[in-house]
Amino acid sequence: MSTPAPRRPDVLVVGAGGSGAVLAARLSEDPGCEVLLAEAGPVPRALSDFPGGLLDARLVPGAQPGNAAVRTFPALLAPGLPYAAARGRFLGGSTTVNGGYFVRARREDFDRWSVHGDLWSYDRVLPLMRALETDLDFGATALHGGGGPVPVRRTDLSHPAAAAFHAAARSLGHPDDPDKNAQAAPGAGPVPSNTVDGRRINTGVAYLLGEAARRPNLTVLGDCAVRSVEIRRGRATGAVLDHGGRRTVLDAGEIVLCAGSLSSPHLLHLSGVGPADDLARHGIPVVHDLPAVGAALSDHPQVTVEWAPRRPLPPPSGNWLGGALHLPSTGGAAAGDLEILQSLVPIMGLVGGEAAAPGAPLPLLVSALAPRASGTLRTVSADPDVPPRITYGYLETGADRRGMREAVRAAAAVVTADAFGEVSGGLTDPPPGPLDDDGLLDAWILARLGTSQHTCGTVPMGAAVDGHGRVHGLTGLRVADTSVLPDAPLRGPAATAVLIGEVIAGAVRAGG
Numbered sequence: 001m002s003t004p005a006p007r008r009p010d011v012l013v014v015g016a017g018g019s020g021a022v023l024a025a026r027l028s029e030d031p032g033c034e035v036l037l038a039e040a041g042p043v044p045r046a047l048s049d050f051p052g053g054l055l056d057a058r059l060v061p062g063a064q065p066g067n068a069a070v071r072t073f074p075a076l077l078a079p080g081l082p083y084a085a086a087r088g089r090f091l092g093g094s095t096t097v098n099g100g101y102f103v104r105a106r107r108e109d110f111d112r113w114s115v116h117g118d119l120w121s122y123d124r125v126l127p128l129m130r131a132l133e134t135d136l137d138f139g140a141t142a143l144h145g146g147g148g149p150v151p152v153r154r155t156d157l158s159h160p161a162a163a164a165f166h167a168a169a170r171s172l173g174h175p176d177d178p179d180k181n182a183q184a185a186p187g188a189g190p191v192p193s194n195t196v197d198g199r200r201i202n203t204g205v206a207y208l209l210g211e212a213a214r215r216p217n218l219t220v221l222g223d224c225a226v227r228s229v230e231i232r233r234g235r236a237t238g239a240v241l242d243h244g245g246r247r248t249v250l251d252a253g254e255i256v257l258c259a260g261s262l263s264s265p266h267l268l269h270l271s272g273v274g275p276a277d278d279l280a281r282h283g284i285p286v287v288h289d290l291p292a293v294g295a296a297l298s299d300h301p302q303v304t305v306e307w308a309p310r311r312p313l314p315p316p317s318g319n320w321l322g323g324a325l326h327l328p329s330t331g332g333a334a335a336g337d338l339e340i341l342q343s344l345v346p347i348m349g350l351v352g353g354e355a356a357a358p359g360a361p362l363p364l365l366v367s368a369l370a371p372r373a374s375g376t377l378r379t380v381s382a383d384p385d386v387p388p389r390i391t392y393g394y395l396e397t398g399a400d401r402r403g404m405r406e407a408v409r410a411a412a413a414v415v416t417a418d419a420f421g422e423v424s425g426g427l428t429d430p431p432p433g434p435l436d437d438d439g440l441l442d443a444w445i446l447a448r449l450g451t452s453q454h455t456c457g458t459v460p461m462g463a464a465v466d467g468h469g470r471v472h473g474l475t476g477l478r479v480a481d482t483s484v485l486p487d488a489p490l491r492g493p494a495a496t497a498v499l500i501g502e503v504i505a506g507a508v509r510a511g512g
């Protein structure tokens, strides 16, 4: 991994995050392919150069307001409900600042997505899901990988709160779910996590700091922000980038946008690719009318249910996560579209960057994972520094609200089960009233509404790109990040972001 002045690469990869770091590493395995990876945030050259808090798996840097590795985007979760959406802006992208939960999408997700191309069928992606990981619990099996870049370890359920959570879920009849990457019936179990010895292994560390760092055909530029893509006569020819205090135009054989689900559609818009009327209204010269770019946005609404420990509990040893319960909502996906994720760190600790906050209530993060694209991303200025206008469109339908109510009641049932009494002094939020009344519970949920930060679907396969990430109507331009998933998976998307890098790298290398 060298840092000379940029020369014309065969492939310019924009963004070194969940998908881009993977894509650049895989493409550069071919010594005949010159790859330039441009990352807007800092790019450390060694593990020791990462600020400590970015690797500490007891923390979630993206939850800390003002963290320097995070860019925030103003957004609306629902009408009148503002929110600051977070994205990693550092080598590894959002995988550097996320929760380190690394769970595969479900077979149902691939069944939906594979209508856009066989590359996405479960049988086609399984070998890649094995190739991208080293499963430290199960080793190499027909389902799991034994030699891939991302280490996967399941969370330790021996912490008293994690053990009690698991026992309580079991006592309520939820099945055991010991391997959430095995596509079994949903239930309660440990969380697969890209964490080893208390360190969260982001995609930059996993894919770029090892052997890839010595490849002469891979250049990784940090603090290098792409402003727009140059497109001439229907072909992407290069990109405008800011690097080292200079603005330059870099020609490239092919450009792959991996800037994430909020920045890739924004970059397309700024390059004149998107809904023509909207772009023209904001003074952006239209290059290619593609209304689907930014027309939809899919994510998972989240609220926090809290309980008070009845006695001092130890801080987590290596991971902020305890266990997780997945269950289907009424009429929802059999794979489980409701999620209750146990945090062993209080909210004030997650927000403040401290793993311990003795005496504070402990949270369960409660999300509805039904795949639905309810939001939008619109560009409102030709100035790249003006953020896009983002709406999530949460809780618009009766089914959305019912799903969240069911998830909150399921979480409250776990907390109030006898088996949880071993560690718990009781539920502190929500109070009893809202749990018994749909209207009150809807109001409680709305007042505490947040998001899992799992945005997908802003440049979807089908309407905007094909199954190989190629932007419809243009040549030499692809998108390869969570933007291309038509909807958010039934689990968190980090493992799927890595998979996207693997799938699209395969497509590029195969010449298709």
Ligand SMILES: Cc1cc2nc3c(=O)[nH]c(=O)nc-3n(C[C@H](O)[C@H](O)[C@H](O)COP(=O)(O)OP(=O)(O)OC[C@H]3O[C@@H](n4cnc5c(N)ncnc54)[C@H](O)[C@@H]3O)c2cc1C
Binding pocket: 014, 015, 016, 017, 018, 019, 020, 038, 039, 040, 041, 060, 061, 062, 063, 086, 087, 088, 089, 090, 091, 092, 093, 094, 095, 097, 098, 099, 100, 101, 102, 103, 224, 225, 226, 227, 258, 259, 260, 261, 263, 267, 452, 453, 454, 455, 481, 482, 483, 491, 492, 493, 494, 495, 497
């Ligand atoms: C706080 C938080 C917690 C999360 N927790 C989890 C979790 O525990 N489990 C889970 O499954 N998912 C989680 N996610 C989601 C998951 O991390 C993301 O879905 C995944 O990282 C997305 O990968 P990506 O490649 O699409 O984008 P990103 O990982 O966001 O990468 C995009 C990269 O592009 C760079 N970039 C952007 N614009 C430009 C530009 N113009 N020029 C150059 N570079 C640019 C960015 O700096 C970034 O490095 C979380 C997300 C957040 C924000």
